[in-house]
Amino acid sequence: GNSVTQMEGPVTLSEEAFLTINCTYTATGYPSLFWYVQYPGEGLQLLLKATKADDKGSNKGFEATYRKETTSFHLEKGSVQVSDSAVYFCALTLSTSGTYKYIFGTGTRLKVLA
Amino acid sequence: GAVVSQHPSWVICKSGTSVKIECRSLDFQATTMFWYRQFPKQSLMLMATSNEGSKATYEQGVEKDKFLINHASLTLSTLTVTSAHPEDSSFYICSASVRSGGENTIYFGEGSWLTVV
Numbered sequence: 001g002n003s004v005t006q007m008e009g010p011v012t013l014s015e016e017a018f019l020t021i022n023c024t025y026t027a028t029g030y031p032s033l034f035w036y037v038q039y040p041g042e043g044l045q046l047l048l049k050a051t052k053a054d055d056k057g058s059n060k061g062f063e064a065t066y067r068k069e070t071t072s073f074h075l076e077k078g079s080v081q082v083s084d085s086a087v088y089f090c091a092l093t094l095s096t097s098g099t100y101k102y103i104f105g106t107g108t109r110l111k112v113l114a
Numbered sequence: 115g116a117v118v119s120q121h122p123s124w125v126i127c128k129s130g131t132s133v134k135i136e137c138r139s140l141d142f143q144a145t146t147m148f149w150y151r152q153f154p155k156q157s158l159m160l161m162a163t164s165n166e167g168s169k170a171t172y173e174q175g176v177e178k179d180k181f182l183i184n185h186a187s188l189t190l191s192t193l194t195v196t197s198a199h200p201e202d203s204s205f206y207i208c209s210a211s212v213r214s215g216g217e218n219t220i221y222f223g224e225g226s227w228l229t230v231v
Contacts, residue, residue: 004157036222043118043207044222089158101148102209102220104158 002027006090006105013080014113021075021108023064023090031092033057033066033073038087038107047075047088082112117141118210120223127230132196135226137208143188144210148220149181152205164191198230 006023013019025031032051036044048057053068062077073090090105117140127133137147145166150158162170162183170183180202182194191210195202207225211218 008155041123041224043120043224044209046220101160101163102158103160104150106155106157 002031002092002094002103004090004092004103004105006088006108008106008108009087010109010111012111012113015082016079017112019075019077019080019084019110021088021090021110023073023075023105025071025073025090025092027071027092027094029094031094033064034091034093034102035062035064035073035075036089036091036104038089040086044089080110080112082114085110085112118144118208118221118223120206120208120226122226123224124227125229127198127228129199129230130197132194133198133228134192134194135206135208135228137191137193137210137223139189139210139212139221142210142212144191144212145188146211147185147191148209148211149183149191149193150207150209152207152225158207161193195228198228200230203228203230 004025034049035047037047038044048059050057050066053066056065064073064075087107087109089107091102093102119138121136147164149161152158160173161176162172164170164183164185166185166188172178185191205225209220209222211220
């Protein structure tokens with residue numbers, strides 16, 4: 001079946017530290033991959049996406065590369081800020097599904113300390 | 115940008131009662147809305163796909179009679195948890211799909227915490 005596995009949190013970092021949140025997937029077909037972020041008290045917001053192998057999604061200093069050979073989509077940021085504290089969800093949707101069903105990972109809570 | 119709003123954000127209800135959660139697209143029309151639930155430390159699980167003017171499509175294992183979904187207009191979908199029990203306590207989140215520029219974009223609501231006591 002289709003699934004997304006992401007590292008369990010919480011992840012606690014100091015400001016300006018390097019961030020990596022691992023995400024791997026299993027899927028039949030050719031999924032599109034996403035990272036969503038949920039700030040406290042808010043809904044999920046799209047952070048970045050990649051629709052095919054070797055694509056790199058980037059936004060707000062975050063980036064992730066669609067690696068088909070390792071079935072991974074790890075999220076990285078070179079220097080985190082306190083304002084990046086949130087829960088991050090890795091997700092996939094299959095372009096052949098027709099109904100845009102998303103399959104999510106469990107979410108990883110990031111806490112950045114000043 | 116597009117906004118999806120859920121109400122209420124928090125609700126506590128007694129076992130055996132029903133509770134309704136609303137999902138509204140505030141500045142766009144959404145022909146398709148989705149309902150998810152999330153247990154602690156688990157993934158968001160899709161419960162059902164709600165299409166305006168037609169019956170919802172439920173995922174395998176989701177009880178249609180327990181989780182009533184109504185999508186009466188292009189801006190509102192409701193989830194009613196009937197005869198709620200403590201095991202229904204969870205985080206429920208909706209999303210709405212809008213097509214723009216040949217692409218479908220999904221926007222999520224803030225989520226609703228349900229506690230059944």
